[in-house]
Amino acid sequence: MNRFSWFNAVSLTFGFAFLYIPMIILVTYSFNESKLVTVWAGFSTKWYGELFRDQAFLDAAWVTLRVAVFSSTLATILGTMAAYVLIRAGRFTGRTLFSGMIYAPLVMPDVITGLALLLLFIGVGLDRGVLTVVLAHTTFAMCYVSVVVSSRLATFDQSLEEAALDLGCSPAQAFRLVTLPIIAPAVISGWLLAFTLSLDDLVIASFTTGPSATTLPIKIFSAVRLGVSPEINALSTIMIGIVTAGVITASVISKRNMVRQRREEQAAARAQ
Amino acid sequence: MRKFFLIAVPYAWLLALFLIPFFIVLKISLSDVALARPPYVPQFSWDDGIMAFLRDLDFENFVFLTEDSLYWKAYLSSVSIAGLSTILTLTIGYPLAYGMARAPEEWRATLMMLIILPFWTSFLIRVYAWMGILSQEGLLNQFLMWTGLISEPLMILNTPTAVYIGIVYTYLPFMVLPIYSALDRMDGSLIEAAEDLGCSRLSAFWLVTVPLSRNGIIAGCFLVFIPALGEFVIPSLLGGSGTLMIGKVLWEEFFSNRDWPVASAVAVILLLILVIPIVLFQRNQQDAEEAAK
Known part of the structure; x- marks a missing residue:
């Protein structure tokens, strides 16, 4: 049955045009000669040069990258532990509170999370800087990681773990040799999600950072508040380029795996 | 241990x-x-x-919030902006999800990737992209003047209209994904059955497709409404000084006025307002899970 009518074609075209035209315009105007972003004055890559000579942007990029690597790694460890507890630990005192604390940050407005964490850091007298931003990002990102990992943990066959234990594995060995390889794709996508969320966050970082650690989104925000600038277009183009390459690679890999799996299944079916 | x-x-x-x-x-x-x-x-x-x-x-700070009309207006306008943008997102997102679910099998993975790609791209950059389009001398005004539809540039940036556009644009994937997954699971023969029994295409859509994608629609609406309510970046970059939203008020109370107690009171009330949609959303998710079993 094929119900792909002209109506569907129109709504797909319109929807994707709406999603992509603004980004295409942004990328196009990063190669504009003119300082005025809305007037096309010929092709030029000079704004990329300006960007790489701007020490403030490079410093901010370095801070952002460090924060993102540390917080996403920490969030992946804590989030995987939390997911394991949610799915496998059974009942324990305070379980409801625990799962509430895992899901609540997902719907919490950034302004509230940021304010609350800042007041905590001031309360305990922690100097604001890279460390406080890492702590803040780890806290909300671990919840995303745990949601991603727990959905994978919930669907896989627990008897595999039991078999490993029966065959003489210690619980730690069973986790390392059986569970971890199975949930690995979810753990990796959890890490990527945490990394992206950290790179992207403006509001929580603005609240929890100090003058010594300006992240890239904070820098971008203060620059674009004054209006559109071609340097920011160049920076956006680089970021969009990296993300696009990453997403396309990931989808090609997953497609190849799917094809291979299907081929193996067919081969197995023929062999029987 | x-x-x-x-x-x-x-x-x-x-x-x-x-x-x-x-x-x-x-x-x-x-x-x-x-x-x-x-x-x-x-x-x-x-x-x-x-x-x-x-x-x-x-409760002095809370009394202050009720006395100064700024806060009332900010809460009300946040709820109405978030509500209207949710409806607009649904209006654009539903046909898009429907088109994806009816697209040929071999396109779907690519279409899915195209929906997810903006989600991984920086939120700030996606909002920023609209600043150059919507400004007075921006590309949209240039285009509209070129077509002759308008003779004077329209004021779009720094108005609530720009905020609606920004919210619909950035949250569209959150609406499309749950609706798409509901439509994708739907058994196509149900539509054929409805049509065999005398339904027109349109009434089959209203009587069969829409009710079956109900959980996806509800999930999508909450996924847009809840974050839009506390949004800060979009109103502050696109909304100008005339657009009141509570996330922006909290930010200014904290960073500009340095009034921490009032900022905290604003946060507490925002949280209380959010509890209602969050509880409703959780209930919907539980119902959907039970229905799937």
Whole structure:
């Protein structure tokens, strides 16, 4: 049955045009000669040069990258532990509170999370800087990681773990040799999600950072508040380029795996 | 012992960095503002015991919020902006999800990737992209003047219209994905059955497709409405000074006025407003899970 009518074609075209035209315009105007972003004055890559000579942007990029690597790694460890507890630990005192604390940050407005964490850091007298931003990002990102990992943990066959234990594995060995390889794709996508969320966050970082650690989104925000600038277009183009390459690679890999799996299944079916 | 450790580490982390900070916000929302560092005077301390705490409880900041019409207007306009943008997102998102679900099998993975790609791209950059399009001398105005539809440039940036566009644009994937997954699971022969039984295409759509994608629609609406309500970036970059939204008010109260107690009180009330949609959303998700079993 094929119900792909002209109506569907129109709504797909319109929807994707709406999603992509603004980004295409942004990328196009990063190669504009003119300082005025809305007037096309010929092709030029000079704004990329300006960007790489701007020490403030490079410093901010370095801070952002460090924060993102540390917080996403920490969030992946804590989030995987939390997911394991949610799915496998059974009942324990305070379980409801625990799962509430895992899901609540997902719907919490950034302004509230940021304010609350800042007041905590001031309360305990922690100097604001890279460390406080890492702590803040780890806290909300671990919840995303745990949601991603727990959905994978919930669907896989627990008897595999039991078999490993029966065959003489210690619980730690069973986790390392059986569970971890199975949930690995979810753990990796959890890490990527945490990394992206950290790179992207403006509001929580603005609240929890100090003058010594300006992240890239904070820098971008203060620059674009004054209006559109071609340097920011160049920076956006680089970021969009990296993300696009990453997403396309990931989808090609997953497609190849799917094809291979299907081929193996067919081969197995023929062999029987 | 191992299990205890496994539970205790993430538990302690979340208690210390998620739950306790909210009690601090609550506590400071009941404090007085002061010209000091930090700029507030706590109204009570835990040392005096719980009775002294209850006796001295001071809702001054909350009373202030009800007296100054700025806050009322900001809460109301946040709810109405978030609500209307949710409806607009549904209007654009539903046909898009429907088109994806009816597209030829071999296109779907690519279409899915195209929906997810913006989600991984920086939020800030996606909002920024509209600043150059919507401004007075921006590309949209240039285009409209070129077509002759308007003779004077329209004021779009720094108005609520720009905020609606920004919210619809950035949250569209959140609407499309749950609706798409509901439509994708739907059994196509149900439509054929409805048409065989005399339904027109349109009434088959209203009587079969829409009810079957109900859970996806509800999930999508909440996924747009809840974050849009506390949004800060979009109103502050696209909305200008004339657009009131509570996330922006909280930010300005904190960073510009340095009034921490009032900022905390604003946060507490925003949280109370959010509880209603969050609880409804959770109930919908549970219903959907049970229906799937």
